[in-house]
Amino acid sequence: MKRPSSPLAAVVFTLLITLLGCGDGRSLQSVSVSPAVASSSTQFAATGVYNKSPTSVDITATTTWCIGSSSGVCAGNINPGATVNAGLAQCVTGFTGSVTVLAGRGGTMANPDMGTQLKPFGSAQLNCP
Numbered sequence: 001m002k003r004p005s006s007p008l009a010a011v012v013f014t015l016l017i018t019l020l021g022c023g024d025g026r027s028l029q030s031v032s033v034s035p036a037v038a039s040s041s042t043q044f045a046a047t048g049v050y051n052k053s054p055t056s057v058d059i060t061a062t063t064t065w066c067i068g069s070s071s072g073v074c075a076g077n078i079n080p081g082a083t084v085n086a087g088l089a090q091c092v093t094g095f096t097g098s099v100t101v102l103a104g105r106g107g108t109m110a111n112p113d114m115g116t117q118l119k120p121f122g123s124a125q126l127n128c129p
Contacts, residue, residue, distance in 0.1 A: 026052040031063065031104045031122035039127045044087040046103035046122060060087045064106040064118060067099050072123075074102060074115025082126055091128035098127050 030049045035042070048059040065084045066074035081095035089101050104121025 024052060026050050028059075028105055028120055030120050031059070033101065033103050033122040033124040035124065037125045037127065038089070040129060041088070041090045042126065044084070044089055044101055044103070044124055046087065059103075063103045064116070066102050066115060066118070067126075068102045068115055068118075070100055070123060072102060072104060072118045072121040074118065076115030078115075081128060089126045091126065095128050098125055100124075101126050 027050065028048050029051050032047045032049070034045050034047070038044070044065075045058065045060045046063045046065075048057050048063065049055055050057060064074075065087060067080035067082050067084055067089075068074040079092070080099055081097060082089055082091050082099045082101070084090075084101055087103070089099075091099075101124045102118055102121050103123075104118030107117045107119050
């Protein structure tokens, strides 16, 4: 005798398959920051390049921004000479020199005095008069 199938079992099976299939495998491959060089107070923009369509996306409002090093490490608790918030970089009053503006995906922090390692990341230079 054939056993009737349970509607609840069918729903559970469908949900399980759907949940296992979630995620599109889309990941951030690289970040570019523009302009490459700027002075004083500048609004920078970040573009993320992904492995799946759409491949090029403006991530200015959603990425992690900081002042840091060319290796992608944020300055942390060290006064870097400038600030950056959502891409708007401004020189600290009295600071003269250049700083590296970073945009990217935040990672782990080595210790409280060191900043986050961004990976992937893009960078630009801010010149403070």
